Amino acid sequence: MSTDAASPALLKNILGPAALETIAAAGTAASRRFDRAAFLTAASSGLDALSIMERVRHIADALHDALPGDYATGVDIVRAMAPQLTHSFQAMAVTEYVARRGLQDFDRSMEALADLTRFGTAEFAIRPFLAADTPRALAVMTEWTGSDNEHVRRLASEGARPRLPWAARVPALKADPTLAAPILDTLKADPSLYVRKSVANHLNDIAKDRADWLLDRLARWPQDDPRTAWIIRHALRTLIKQGEPRALALIGVGQDAAVTLRHFVVEPQAVRLGDRIAITAELASDAPGDQRLVVDYRIHYARAGGKTAPKVFKLRTFDLAARDTATLAISQTIRDFSTRRHHPGRHRVELIVNGRTMAESAFDILPG
Structure with a gap:
């Protein structure tokens, strides 16, 4: 909890x-x-x-x-x-x-x-x-x-x-x-x-x-x-x-998604505790028919001593029609929880589609 x-x-x-x-x-x-x-x-x-x-x-x-x-x-x-x-x-x-x-x-x-x-x-x-x-x-x-x-x-x-x-x-x-x-x-x-x-x-x-x-x-x-x-x-x-x-x-999902990633953006590139990050991505279907996609993102949280702790978050599960495009967006407040404390440093963010990483970005948490 x-x-x-x-x-x-x-x-x-x-x-x-x-x-x-x-x-x-x-x-x-x-x-x-x-x-x-x-x-x-x-x-x-x-x-x-x-x-x-x-x-x-x-x-x-x-x-x-x-x-x-x-x-x-x-x-x-x-x-x-x-x-x-x-x-x-x-x-x-x-x-x-x-x-x-x-x-x-x-x-x-x-x-x-x-x-x-x-x-x-x-x-x-x-x-x-x-x-x-x-x-x-x-x-x-x-x-x-x-x-x-x-x-x-x-x-x-x-x-x-x-x-x-x-x-x-x-x-x-x-x-x-x-x-x-x-x-x-x-x-x-x-x-x-x-x-x-x-x-x-x-x-x-x-x-x-x-x-x-x-x-x-x-x-x-x-x-x-x-x-x-x-x-x-x-x-x-x-x-x-x-x-x-x-x-x-x-759940009817193939491991290899027939999609092209149009863009993947995490912004702003630097935040402090209490700020929000916004993650957006656009996927375009390369398939001749409908396909089910499971899209998640993984944040590699910085830890003391240069280590990281990855956590996967749900973005969206949906059916993408043939030759169609989908824009996905989510925002997240960077704040401490009883189960997770944030540390200053670089935080890598991966976009995961059907279990495979398609792109990476990052943001920095500033001290103070």
Whole structure:
């Protein structure tokens, strides 16, 4: 997840004092056995220093102080609280109670997660259950693919992602990222875009470790259903950016584009942080028929010590008619992110068409 430098401070405040009051009110409404004062005292203590996900876990532990010691009773109260919460991160914090207290009551906890995910995703809370007993958890999640609720179906895919952002890694999925393949096969034509995005992201995770397996699998998926075709395109995005020939072929793209580059310009040639660069290119078809083009650009970011770090960005995927021309343009602000810091120096820019570099240009980031 890319955010600017200010975003983390804003994000964590979603679970600030007002959210604690909302959760406390939901607990009080759900059961007379909920200790509001104990919850607020525990949840408020040390909150300011915590990041957003640390706050999720901190609030879950505070719920333990406020709920009856019997887990079965506590989880019933938590499930009654969830519909009264006003933000998905509040629900995630409540759901985390199941992850931190319910491992010894597997079936009850999995049922609770399927219920709670409707209010705030349980994708993080399910990870300890996957780690503790991967086959058992995946068996239950496979059953969830038949749910009539899109949130539950999405949890089946998202919760088992090998590289789920912000989440703890599951050893079995790290060793074999394809373990959830039956789930993905079942959801490959899901009617919900929310679910299809998760399936595509899950498959893209697999691409980073088992590209050949992924390409073999997707080659067997029929693309006559536009929902499946959509998943395949988005699942292959990392491999497409790498110019992988089989990935390009699966989306109907030939590796050798029959085009002439009329021009490729990056301007201005020198910028400072906060300025924008504009990239324009004009392609002319040399083909007698239509052809599909995948056009990306790669920026080689300058690093300390003269090194560079390349990153590929999507420009456009489109069909170019015979003997036609296409003008492509995009602009990008040069600013620091929590995941990327800019350094002064020369930044090469490549234009990539169907996986092959067609041209290069550059711009300089000035110091100060």
